[in-house]
Amino acid sequence: MNCDRFTNRTEGRGRRLFTGSGLRTWTLVACVLVTAGVGVALAAENFPPPEFTTGYQFPKTTEPGARDASLSLVDAAVLLTALSLAAYFALRRRSRRELAILSVFCLLYLGFYRHGCVCAVGSFQNVALAVADPGYVLPVVVGAFFVLPLLFALFFGRVFCSAVCPLGQAQEVVLLRAVKVPRWVDQALGVLPFLYLGVAVLYAALGSAFVVCRYDPFVLFFRLGGNLEMLIFGVAVLLLATVVGRPYCRFLCPYGALLRLIAPFARWRVRTTPTECVNCHLCADACPYGAIQPPNVTDARIGRLEGRSRLAWLVAAFPLILAAGGFLGWQSAPVLAKLDPTISLANRVWLEEHGRVKGKTEASEAFATQGTPSADLYREAAKIRKRFDGGSLLLGVWVGLVIVLRMISLSVRRRREAYQVDPGACVACGRCFSACPVGRSVIAEAEGASISALTPGEEGR
Numbered sequence: 001m002n003c004d005r006f007t008n009r010t011e012g013r014g015r016r017l018f019t020g021s022g023l024r025t026w027t028l029v030a031c032v033l034v035t036a037g038v039g040v041a042l043a044a045e046n047f048p049p050p051e052f053t054t055g056y057q058f059p060k061t062t063e064p065g066a067r068d069a070s071l072s073l074v075d076a077a078v079l080l081t082a083l084s085l086a087a088y089f090a091l092r093r094r095s096r097r098e099l100a101i102l103s104v105f106c107l108l109y110l111g112f113y114r115h116g117c118v119c120a121v122g123s124f125q126n127v128a129l130a131v132a133d134p135g136y137v138l139p140v141v142v143g144a145f146f147v148l149p150l151l152f153a154l155f156f157g158r159v160f161c162s163a164v165c166p167l168g169q170a171q172e173v174v175l176l177r178a179v180k181v182p183r184w185v186d187q188a189l190g191v192l193p194f195l196y197l198g199v200a201v202l203y204a205a206l207g208s209a210f211v212v213c214r215y216d217p218f219v220l221f222f223r224l225g226g227n228l229e230m231l232i233f234g235v236a237v238l239l240l241a242t243v244v245g246r247p248y249c250r251f252l253c254p255y256g257a258l259l260r261l262i263a264p265f266a267r268w269r270v271r272t273t274p275t276e277c278v279n280c281h282l283c284a285d286a287c288p289y290g291a292i293q294p295p296n297v298t299d300a301r302i303g304r305l306e307g308r309s310r311l312a313w314l315v316a317a318f319p320l321i322l323a324a325g326g327f328l329g330w331q332s333a334p335v336l337a338k339l340d341p342t343i344s345l346a347n348r349v350w351l352e353e354h355g356r357v358k359g360k361t362e363a364s365e366a367f368a369t370q371g372t373p374s375a376d377l378y379r380e381a382a383k384i385r386k387r388f389d390g391g392s393l394l395l396g397v398w399v400g401l402v403i404v405l406r407m408i409s410l411s412v413r414r415r416r417e418a419y420q421v422d423p424g425a426c427v428a429c430g431r432c433f434s435a436c437p438v439g440r441s442v443i444a445e446a447e448g449a450s451i452s453a454l455t456p457g458e459e460g461r
């Protein structure tokens with residue numbers, strides 16, 4: 001974002017948002033909401049569990065319990081306040097220090113205190129289920145966690161990623177010395193979040209599983225408990241995050257894929273320099289996420305000629321790639337369906353009834369105690385399996401579409417005379433702010449002008 005109060009073309013609108021009495025009111029409301037959120041969230045439990053005299057002990061749970069409606073609204077208010085402050089700190093103040101303070105608060109509150117739930121990253125699964133199943137009512141707070149970061153991304157870029165998302169901040173705090181990921185590796189792995197998004201929507205829409213929540217690498221740390229396999233996965237991601245900037249956010253996060261699609265349309269967003277870029281390359285060196293693109297004046301013409309030929313082939317092959325993706329997706333339906341609990345249980349019961357396996361699992365034993373005929377289970381599994389055929393076909397088409405669009409984006413070459421921020425890849429972390437010498441001089445001049453205004457007459461002494 002332009003350091004000197006946005007760019008010249010957007011300066012008027014930007015100042016109407018973040019200056020004068022409106023700015024003071026904005027900040028005051030944000031502080032009040034944060035204080036109220038913390039105070040209410042730390043209130044004592046209203047309904048303590050009953051006490052038993054038989055020595056019964058409650059089992060430990062790995063998932064947070066139901067949240068009171070009023071406290072859930074507090075969570076939504078905290079999210080809205082944090083998003084507003086992140087936009088202000090990143091776009092108006094251009095302050096990495098203030099973003100870091102906000103990120104610590106969000107990590108402690110949304111991460112460790114709220115145990116990562118409700119989480120905007122997994123909220124799209126609830127939305128997918130609500131769209132596919134009319135009997136499922138989407139909670140208002142979950143809908144707010146889904147919509148608010150997207151709305152802010154539409155106006156201010158990925159400020160949710162900058163300091164609000166607890167998953168992103170967990171990786172941000174452990175980054176020690178970032179290693180530059182090769183451009184071609186970054187482009188190839190950047191497809192994975194969109195593929196993960198399609199898989200997660202498939203399972204959520206069919207009511208099979210919320211895979212993003214199940215395989216969240218950091219939720220075990222937030223809840224201080226979980227299975228060993230996910231603990232190993234989480235530790236591995238954090239270790240990788242010490243040398244690779246936000247690997248989960250860049251190469252897996254499905255909600256980040258949605259933000260990446262919306263952020264390029266933002267009216268106000270992070271820019272490399274407050275005024276004119278001097279092409280010093282310092283901002284690109286400071287960015288650990290490869291989000292700052294260098295000038296390409298010399299090779300832009302050659303790149304455009306090569307890109308046009310590649311683009312023509314892609315347009316011609318577009319229907320064929322979609323058809324191939326749909327066919328492969330339909331073929332993969334039996335494998336994808338195995339994760340559904342009903343189909344998994346039906347397979348296990350069938351194996352037990354035919355003597356293919358010995359013993360019972362907890363699920364099959366619980367089913368046996370219900371007295372439900374296994375034929376009913378098989379019929380229900382067959383219905384779900386049929387829905388997987390259609391859903392997997394659509395998933396395959398989605399995969400083909402993602403691959404084609406990514407190749408098209410690589411074929412289109414735009415002329416850049418200075419360093420520019422890729423709005424889709426930029427997480428508005430503020431690491432490049434202090435690296436820009438033009439930005440430092442603008443801030444120094446502004447601070448000097450403020451001191452002179454407060455102490456008139458000092459210059460003549």
